[in-house]
Amino acid sequence: MSGPRGTTAPPECEQRRSVLGRQEEAIRVADELLADMELKRLKASEVVLKASRLARLVGHTELTEFLGLERSGYTTARSTDVWIGRAGRWADKEESTRYTESIAKVQARVESVQQALEALRGGGNYSGDGIVTASRDHDTRIIQLSSALGTWTGICAQVVAAIYDVVAEIYHELLFSELQASLFADTQEKIDGSLAAASGTALDKIERVSDRLRDGDPESVSQALTTCRRLIDSCADYVFPAREEPYAIGDGVTLRVGPQQVLNRLQAHTHACGASKNRRNRLRRTLSDLYERCSAGTHAEVPVDEARFVFLQTYIALGEILTLKVSDGGKL
Template sequence: MADIELKRLKASEVVLKASRLARLVGHTELTEFLGFERSGYPTDGSARPWIGRSGRWADKEKKTFHTSSIAKVEAQVVSAQQAIDAMRGGGNYSGDNALLASRRHDERILQSSAVFGTWAGICGQVVATVYDMITEIYHELLFSELQASLFADTQERVDGALAAASGTALEKIERISDRLRDGDRESVSQALTTCRRLIDSSADYVFPARDELYKIGDEVDLKVGPQQVLNRLQAHTHACGASKSRRDRLRRTLSDLYARCSAGTHAEVTIGEARFIFLQTYIALGEILTLSAAPEHGDS
């Protein structure tokens, strides 16, 4: 990116360096585009998506375009520039044909300038296209690194919280993972049953069942007995001082997940959906189990 931004490389050099990048990251589209730029464009229509992006249309209506490799395009730029430089000083014309000779000289300069503009424009467009694509790669890699760091930190905290919530919690997660890898219907059903039990054990840990109602504000009284698993988790988030919007989001999420886990026992959940249900359950429970006891700002 810096080489392009600071114009340290010619277009052909940018293409070669970007080709190595494309190979290292396995970027199929960039590899295809740079292959055409290195070797030239075929006329069978296979390169059509890249013709416009590289500024190579000669006449779009007639479907004619410049097929030369980027190295040959650069050679045309140099040739046109040399022709312009050679004619830049003008000529000493005299006699009856002086005006005609001068006009032809100017026409040749204009023609060379037009040729220069065409080829230089292709070089610029190719570099711009490469820059756009490697910028996307850069941001993807940057996000992936950040994402991996966030996931690793979150997983460490969540695993620790789940281990504290239930001595067998992590073993349950391992069983869920194994069953989902099996991929058969019975395994999916068993995995989601285990997932539901994980929610139950987390509720037992953070908010054991009580006979008395739990009061939220002046109007809401929650039953928090042994069967009211979701109510007890909601009571826990309230006791931790989570804002109402956060409590509501977690309540809706866990309610939906609990329902889908129950549906999974009837083999109504696909393998793909089961995997997402497990991941969402893991994340939602992790957020609840790692809530700070300190009250948050916001309504209570």
């Protein structure tokens, strides 16, 4: 979470910004690469190089392996068979013979064969007794070169197609991840602002929770959960200060809202804000479970992974409550 205003952002914030920066760059590269392949703006060997940058940005192990083989050439190891198949590099699968040249060499073969065919395209000037044989040899040569061109261009096309499938998958995953990050960042900004207004030390409490959960030892986890409980207390004091008289929530039901009735006061606040009954009940159940779990965590050992989720759920639930506004018909 972000630190209090006016302070230097903690290392995890800088790390998160770095990760988001890499993600934005990865989205840009993936988008460009998909367009390059769709519009055939790059040769297969150039596609491999550009895709290598994307694989490095996102840390995609399988794509990195595939592109490494395409750059350096294949071995006869059976572990590469899956990529041999996807790249259309089987010469004879039953005999396990394959085309192992790097994509750069395959591309060079394509260009060489194209030049040879261009040279033969005009036909030959034959005369004398060998005209029939020479003409037949000429046609045979064209057929051989055309077959070779089909093989090499087929490999290039298949390599690009295999890369396209993986890059398209990465691109859509990145877009979904970016949407999640954007939604979370927007929500976090609202919650942090509300927490800062609720208590001058609320964000300090959050930083202490984060530090203790990073430590991971049982005592630190227990202290972190205690801090979560105190954070709930301080928010209740802010949105609905304790009072002696009960609070009526309708249908003849009243809530005691004294200093010890923390959860009742939070429930009274959601009612005063005009939240629907279903929403009020959901928040009441959520905070009741969290408050109980935070209290139990001070006496029993709680796994650090569970404690982290308790903290995140507490942060989000309080954020939802703090961003509610008192309706015109409600009163505190």
